[in-house]
Amino acid sequence: MTIYSNIGKPNKRIDALDKVTGGAKYIDDLKLPGMLYAKIKRSKFPHANILHVDTSNAEKLSGVKAVVTGKEFAANFNNPVFGDPLADQPFLAVEKVRYIGEPIAVVAAISQEIAEEALDLIRVEYEQLPTVLNIEDALKCDAPLIHEDSKNYKYSPGFKPTENTNICRYIEITNGNIEKGFKEAAFIFEDTFTSHSTHHVPMECRAAIAQFNPDDSITVWASDQSPYGGRNLIAAALKISESKVRVITPSYIGGGFGGKLRLSGSMPIIAIAWKTNHRPVKIVLTREEEFTSTTIRHASIVKLKTGVKKDGTIVSRYAKVMLDTGAYADRGPTVLGKATGTSIGPYKIPNVKVEGYCVYTNKAIAGAYRGYGNPQVCWAYESQMDIIANKLGIDPIDIRLKNMVEEGYITSTEKQEAHAVGLAECLIKVKEDISQKREEKIIENRKRGNGIACSYKISRTPSGANAFIKLNSDAGADIFVSSIEMGQGVNTIFAQIVAEELTIPFDNIRVLPADTDITPFFPASTSSRTTFFLGNAVKKAAQDIKEQLFKIAMDILEVDKEDLALERGSFFVKGAPEKKLKITEIMEKTYPGGISILGRGTYYHYKLGNLPSHVKVGIPPTLVWMYGSQGVTIDIDTETGRVKILKISAAHDVGKAINPVTCEGQIEGGVLQAVGNAMFEELLFNEQGKIINSSLLDYKIPSALDMPEINPILVEEPHREGPYGAKGLGEIVMVPTAAAIAIAIYNAVGIRIKDLPITPDKILKLLKVN
């Protein structure tokens, strides 16, 4: 076993001091010379043609410097629409609006107050259109079309929307023979599970500043998880070179969870910046705007038909996955891809058919949300797995172990090799932990139950990552990466990797904030990819520096590489430890006039079977699978329907915990967020499709008082390509929670909840039926 000096250690987070002292800076702390403030005029109808927008009175208001309408912006940039993989969204609505809250015009003024005042002076004439507010209605043959012209949209290969429907993506996946599979089955289970819309609720609302420069380049400062993604989206939409767009994030963003992706919700700032005569213009969304006009989690309907043998072997599954993506596609089509791909669960099911529908409705746009479609399908497949186990009388642990994928298995939906499957260990550890007898006394009208669920998730590929490192002459180092520190602790991980490789003090390592002109490529801090992909790039860049140092040390000490060791910032000759040379001495002796030692690292991960013919890699690439299992103990009050979570055991296979404390933090935070999604949070829409609980008073997220006991359990099944074996963790932690809670409720009182969220009134209703 390799002994590490920094890897696997609970190093203090390098952002700790900044955070506790208030020194951390966010977009709203940034003031630029001549900066203006923007406010957005939004649609009050869910579906309507825009007949006329009159901005003349707004323009006359003292302090207003510019007003822009969708029509004006579209005319100048030849109808720019953005969206990846499907370009369907205007910066501001042009011909029609498709949801309540859609941006129509933007005002820039010398103060927020004036900009706000000007909004009321903008007159919009609408012609209302029939609306579509849920998946079923949207899929009807005679449903009003939300995007009549979708056949002319630009899309990435494989992402063609279905013409003359509200289907923005349809997916069909088959493996084996589904009919034969059902024939082989002794039992067939058919169930439908639904989930609701929720919001990420980051502490920091979206904020951005944009400036058009005299050379026609655009600079954007944004609270965003994907500066490169945002850059490319803007460049593609405006039909300019990507090098003409610079996206800068501050050192920190106040939470993301998939929401702050590619400037979602902030794009109108580009439109108004175009009109401010090179002055920068800032927007900070209000909490209400954050709720209603950014991106939300996909509401879903998942129908599962599963064929099982008497011994519990699952032989066939048909899954129909339907996601409500709201008025525009955003990341919906790829969320559907991930949801359909994992709709069979981490199980060996030979005969499979999956159909997926991502559908437009006249509601707020759904996009990426921590878990990326996996929570919705896991909610279904794990709930049904419990139904199957109960029906067949098989222990829920055993039936899962029996069907679980194993090393080398080629999965039937993704057609990828399963690798480093630590799931069985997770499941067994959770079982051991959750079954421990709890001391609390059960009082009257209260029932106790346990539930366990499994989950898996993959990171998107192909995916690349770059890193630069600069080693200063005092053996301090600066790391250049385009990842975003949004609470997950990624900067600490990278500093640990560099400290490990170069054996330099952890405290002298810094990580630069992302800036597409400075920090090299990384697609986005999403998909639980950062530690794996970018960790590898950082490690390679550090090794690039190490090699240069070794070469000089070999010259100075006149020994071969094999005879040289690097420890605690010094090289020494093996067997002659008195022959020692500090890294700082190496630099001073070789470069008396000063120098930095520079390192560069690039890591690229392909999808199996998807390698360009000229690319040769040593180990066949596989997807980066992440596995986890959670067990829940609950207490239920049968008179009120109130559920109290007593404990959640959350075992997750991290490959290698580079920093166990940040891993545990990820688990605790994610599990709590999953509890919120399962039991507390729900975006409520009125009959017009308007979100009616768009404040933190009305939209409940769990507070410290709602925090159950969470026991994070770290399992380490190393990935052969991961840095020190590490895999991702950020999303998987919130995938199985809802199912485990519902299963625990069934275990306690025998009612089966199939519609999220789990609320006391639903429980009471079901208890009465029983």
Place this chain on the structure above:
Amino acid sequence: MTIYSNIGKPNKRIDALDKVTGGAKYIDDLKLPGMLYAKIKRSKFPHANILHVDTSNAEKLSGVKAVVTGKEFAANFNNPVFGDPLADQPFLAVEKVRYIGEPIAVVAAISQEIAEEALDLIRVEYEQLPTVLNIEDALKCDAPLIHEDSKNYKYSPGFKPTENTNICRYIEITNGNIEKGFKEAAFIFEDTFTSHSTHHVPMECRAAIAQFNPDDSITVWASDQSPYGGRNLIAAALKISESKVRVITPSYIGGGFGGKLRLSGSMPIIAIAWKTNHRPVKIVLTREEEFTSTTIRHASIVKLKTGVKKDGTIVSRYAKVMLDTGAYADRGPTVLGKATGTSIGPYKIPNVKVEGYCVYTNKAIAGAYRGYGNPQVCWAYESQMDIIANKLGIDPIDIRLKNMVEEGYITSTEKQEAHAVGLAECLIKVKEDISQKREEKIIENRKRGNGIACSYKISRTPSGANAFIKLNSDAGADIFVSSIEMGQGVNTIFAQIVAEELTIPFDNIRVLPADTDITPFFPASTSSRTTFFLGNAVKKAAQDIKEQLFKIAMDILEVDKEDLALERGSFFVKGAPEKKLKITEIMEKTYPGGISILGRGTYYHYKLGNLPSHVKVGIPPTLVWMYGSQGVTIDIDTETGRVKILKISAAHDVGKAINPVTCEGQIEGGVLQAVGNAMFEELLFNEQGKIINSSLLDYKIPSALDMPEINPILVEEPHREGPYGAKGLGEIVMVPTAAAIAIAIYNAVGIRIKDLPITPDKILKLLKVN
């Protein structure tokens, strides 16, 4: 001859648009959250003990947030003093003041006005001390000591000050046998030449912002030529790790000329930032402060005793070089090094003795100034060369050519090999240009004369440079360098180098501003080193990228490297031009998920005979010599003494003109600055050592109306290690001008001026004597 696509071309400056639109940002444009404004309380005596500083009333003023005194700051940081190579300067005066204008205390307030008002509320009690105001007085045995404790100062090897004197550096250089040399001579010439104090007068006065961060690191934003130099100076003085200090320069600084070096004149901002409770604090010097309290050019006395054979061969020289460095050493000791080293001129003089004295006086601090001691000694050696030529009746061109160093000659002061000596060509071209008959009619009382002078200069070594380059997937590139764009056009040069190496469009290349946490090491944008040293590093970084691209292109096109060519952004197979692959295609085909291609480059140049034993270099390193010659035609009014410069021919050996237009711009600007130094500018001190003409009304710099016809002539004698053969140019352009003007005056009216500046009253006086 190599054919280049970008090198040698007059590409448009990449900063042009920023400059003409006012988009260029400087320190004073920067506003940080919570920022305070500082003003400095300065000494009103040239030499005095500080008995007491009472800041209590200032602290009580509403809006004042902090006041710091030298004593307080010194106590906290264990008497920090800065200075390289000699640490002799406190951030604020502690025990005593040594010049009028020396910082004593600093106030930070919510506005500049309040800070200014608070200064008057600070009471300083002094005890006056006897003063020393010129070189001769300073060198007297009984002179009052300005630094009594200089023996305890820290200094770099070779820079020990002379104990119990005002000599902060003494240098003695010998070669051959000076006495034998004088015996061999037919004629011996003894002359003394003096020069005066001048100021750089950058358009932008010094400005800086400093902030102490919660983790005890310090961030400084400064208008400075040497962010790494400033970083190291602060770290060394405060005894903290250099990685704990971050120095950031904005995209541009408004002129430097050696003045804005290592935060000279701005260091008190560090002291006050320590007291503002982590709030950033800004200082912008007034023009008066800029003149009196930053750094100025060394006034000098240069005595030359030169032995010459009848045929004009110079056989021996004794030189005594004395520089007035003012109250603190700053760069004075190294300026003396360069002045003494080149005091023999670019000539083969076998028997040499040089003595140099850098002396303290109770005046403003002298430091680096474009030319770095060379203008002062060139003024002497070229003036004397004309005296010699006249006395011996030898043509001034011939005597120079006869004695001129040539390829491979080991110089007798620097003991370095002369390489790429384009001086003879410069001299001949100037002769041809200046002797062309001018059409203007000579009117009564006006005499015309020509003068020619030669010059040389070296860049400091050992010296290293690093560069990163990031190639984006659209074949745009970002260059990471710590050089400073201060008008000289360096960013354009680097973009041309990268465009040349990668054959990508020049317009898609950007250069990042310097920031010690981001851009890698470069000691300073001084010493005419940037194009040579950093140009090489940038070229190497671009080649690093090119190699990676070649490797992929070879794989895709399945050909060997020899069969592949890169032109206009595409690879093609030689002999089969239809087999073509754009750089963007290479990246897209290999990295469909996106990537940057990263390059790193390090260039290091040692001094001959100074290589660490383990370092092997292919070509023996030599100093980077720069050569140039200038010829001046003047018209002199014998009634008023007024001199009109009709034309200056300035031929400079640039090795290779990477951008001929920026080279010509350097020559034009430098020559005009030299004319200003020679004829317009002079810092005037009163009997207390106070500068009395500290405004642009009273201190005259040449205006557009004073601009003579300047004809820049580019000579290209390639340096074997220079990028494409290029050498430096920035300083040499102002070295020979003063001598050439004085020689032209002698040529016109037969009077010999040996004391700069050349003013009408001096001329009239000498004309009367004649």
